[in-house]
Amino acid sequence: MALLSTAVLVPAPAEAAPAWEYLDSMPFELTRFCSAQLPDGRMFIALGSSGGVNQDTWIYDASADDWFEGTYAPSGWWHSSAVAMPNSTVYVFGGVIPGAPGEYNDRVLIYDTATDTWRTGPMNPHATYLGGAAALDDRRILLIGGYYEEALSSCIIFDTVTERFLPAAELPRPRAAGSVVVSGGSVFLIGGLENPPLNEEEVYRYDIAKGTWTQHGTMPEPCSFERAAVGADGMVYLQGGSQGLIYDADPPARARALDLNDMSLHELPVPPEKGADGGLMVSDGRLIMFGGMGDDLVINQDVLSLPLYESSAELGASMVDPGTSVRVNISVELFFVGDLSMTATAHLMKGGVSYGSCSLSTPSGGSATALLDIPEDAVPGEYEVVITDAYLGVGMECTMEFEPLDLTVTGSPTPGEQLDSMQDQLDALQDELEDARNELKEATDAKLDAMIGYVILILVLVTLAVGVVALVRRK
Structure with a gap:
């Protein structure tokens, strides 16, 4: 695919448009968690922070605005990556426990949504945090870049059937804290960090069939740490990160739509709440954001919904x-x-x-x-x-x-049915013709009777006239 040039920022429409709405609040506080949308549309949320390091597991059903609390994970981490496979099993990779120097998660964590159970999988040779992860098919998961002392360009593939890691092509440039989406047979890595505190504007594309990375295009504005979700309309919706050249640890509330065809960014209404390091999903034509860090570094429990189409x-x-x-x-x-x-x-x-x-x-x-x-x-x-x-x-x-x-x-008539229908129509026409003849005969007879009456009347009048004339002459 040819490299796409820098496009423009498109402002939100001036005419009246749908606005953000508040749904029921989250029954917990959480930020820096990992999340993945399940095949049935529900959202998996786990790990993260609510002041420390959490092992929480939650599943959110946006259609019912309902939360399910699952069992605790084997361990808790910040900034892990999660992928839900077609069988609804969720795989969690990487993560960090902050400190000096900090502890990295080097095991794959596996959650079975059907039984609400966790297990610890194999060692992960790509133990990073703020990396990306995406399902390539019904068994392979691509792990992308991330941080391990510095931003990495290395990638690796995890086979969920054999639970073994396989080599993968490297990114064109090191990246961490980028946004990852899958669309049209490709994985896209949007923005991110290479040399903090500089945000990046490139979008990289991984061709799943070829197993290669290329630069897909350049956005009109750099970004990092944004949550991303693909809508049924083919647009990528972004929220909750840092935009602009320099990374902002406390960015303002903002939401946008990215068109990966021409790399244009379309502004959405400003969310009434912030949700840095929160969650984002598209459900039934609505963009839904939840959790993350709000104003004054207070964890946000609000759930907001915005109609998209x-x-x-x-x-x-x-x-x-x-x-x-x-x-x-x-x-x-x-x-x-x-x-x-x-x-x-x-x-x-x-x-x-x-x-x-x-x-x-x-x-x-x-x-x-x-x-x-x-x-x-x-x-x-x-x-x-x-x-x-x-x-x-x-x-x-x-x-x-x-x-x-x-x-x-409806049923198509058979030839016999068509013949019967035509005969019925012919009989009806004959009946109508006979009625017309009878009416004409009656009318003709009535006209003849009237004419005879007229003749008799005329004869009577003539006779009277002759009698009157004769009487006058006699006198």
Whole structure:
């Protein structure tokens, strides 16, 4: 992929937009913890600090705004990295207990979410803190840079099946305290520190298929220590770190969206609370931040939610005949990112089989429409129209989902049924013709009777007139 040039900072929209909302507070205080979003959308949070070194384990269900307290971890650390695998097992790497010189975590910690149990895994030859970690597939985890007396460029891969470490390509430059996300078959390392107190603006990309690092682009503003989460719209959302050339240990509240396509940064509304070294996730189209350090270095227990986008899909009709078509409409609104150019595919599905598809697209705006053809030989019954492969023209991989749309395909008549229908129509026409004839006959008879009456009346009048004339002459 070609190196992307520096882009611009895009201010928040001037028109009215959604604002941050307070959810129920966290039932605990914690900062400098590790976190990972589970496959079911819940958030794993563990270790960290609430004044000392904690071994806490929590799982947050944002859809229910509910917290589950798990068992204590085998040991507690600051600034570890966590990765949740597809089987919902969480692996924790690295971490530090501050001191002189400090103690590093050199063991892999493994948490089973199904049984709420921890175990200590193998020795970790990449014992750092403030490093990155990302799942490459359903068994491998990439550990990225971090600190061990200085910022490192070294990386290593952990195989969760064999529980062995494998070599990996090095970063182009040493990095620690960067933000790590996975999108579109690549791992991205955003910003970080190389030579403190200088923040860095480069974004590095690890191609999972090739196993190589390249510089993906340069942001318009350096940053470090930011929490990152990828939205279904393909944008990367950042919060809670230090921005600008010089690292700030007590940064102001700020949240942004990074477009990895053009490296532009889009400002979000300023959070009403700070959350340095806290947590960040995207759930059901909302950006949710929690924990971390607030004002005056007081640990923040607030949970804040900000709507990011809305999506919808609908059909022009709920019932169609074979050999016809139905209109499919989809709409997406990104509240803080504009200039959409949407594409998607609609499939006519039944029993997991596709019976046709159509492409939806629009060069600009958040609405697209197209006609989905219904095959002439479509079997009558219930179908679903499923929207896939949506892309909004911003960000990287779009994972936005639309609810399947119910569609009924009505029965197509057989030749015999068509003949019977035509005969019924012919009989009806014959009945109508006979009725018309009868009405005409009745009308004709009535007209003839009227004419005879008129003739008789005329004869009577003539007779009277003749009689009057004769009478006058006689006189």
